[in-house]
Amino acid sequence: MAVDVVSLVVPETTALLINEVQPSTATGESPLAVAAAKRVPAMVRLVTSAREAGVQVVHCVKVFRRDSLARNRNTPLYRRSGVLPSGPVDPDSRPVPGSVVLAELGPDERDLVMTRLHGMGAVTDTGVVPVLRNLGVSSVVVVGVSLNVGIPNTVMDLMNHGFEVVVPRDAVAGLPEEYGEQVIEHTLKVIATVTTTEAILAAWSRAGS
Numbered sequence: 001m002a003v004d005v006v007s008l009v010v011p012e013t014t015a016l017l018i019n020e021v022q023p024s025t026a027t028g029e030s031p032l033a034v035a036a037a038k039r040v041p042a043m044v045r046l047v048t049s050a051r052e053a054g055v056q057v058v059h060c061v062k063v064f065r066r067d068s069l070a071r072n073r074n075t076p077l078y079r080r081s082g083v084l085p086s087g088p089v090d091p092d093s094r095p096v097p098g099s100v101v102l103a104e105l106g107p108d109e110r111d112l113v114m115t116r117l118h119g120m121g122a123v124t125d126t127g128v129v130p131v132l133r134n135l136g137v138s139s140v141v142v143v144g145v146s147l148n149v150g151i152p153n154t155v156m157d158l159m160n161h162g163f164e165v166v167v168p169r170d171a172v173a174g175l176p177e178e179y180g181e182q183v184i185e186h187t188l189k190v191i192a193t194v195t196t197t198e199a200i201l202a203a204w205s206r207a208g209s
Helices: 031-053 076-081 128-134 150-160 177-191 197-208
Strands: 014-019 056-062 112-116 139-145 164-168 193-195
Touching: 014 031, 014 150, 031 056, 031 139, 031 197, 056 128, 112 128, 139 150, 150 164, 150 177, 164 177, 164 197, 177 193
Parallel strands: 014 056, 014 139, 056 112, 139 164, 164 193
Antiparallel strands: none
């Protein structure tokens, strides 16, 4: 049975949540950045359409201090990457380069930018849930990186908090790309409505006409 995306992404009760689409994740030559860069054009179209339709845009940005204070130390990802200091460091509260919204996506003055120092998803203990509730949001369109950890984490948390979640499959990235497709097919489809950028754009265009 075809899914009625139009009824799920009504502008007045929908937010577009962009997870960790930053210079540190979507530019450069790292495999993740290359994969994410392929999805940026779709995200740009979604952001533009969302603003025109009156959909709230929420950028969720992961910030790291240069001294790594408060960075997760309980994840193999960071332990393996060598980003954790092995000894005492001088205090330095400046954010590392790339801890901002990717320029192609804004932020626009109408957007919300929510940052966090800790965690692997956009929702838990970040303030995102009460902010969405304050805005009257009941449906969230989730895009960004990565399908390995951040996107499934965010989608599951939103679902557990009672939000309807919609994921345009061509606006999320992961590694390897074949694995990302498996996550979409066998995990996200169980807990969210998986669709395309074009379907969401059509719904928002219809709402604005």
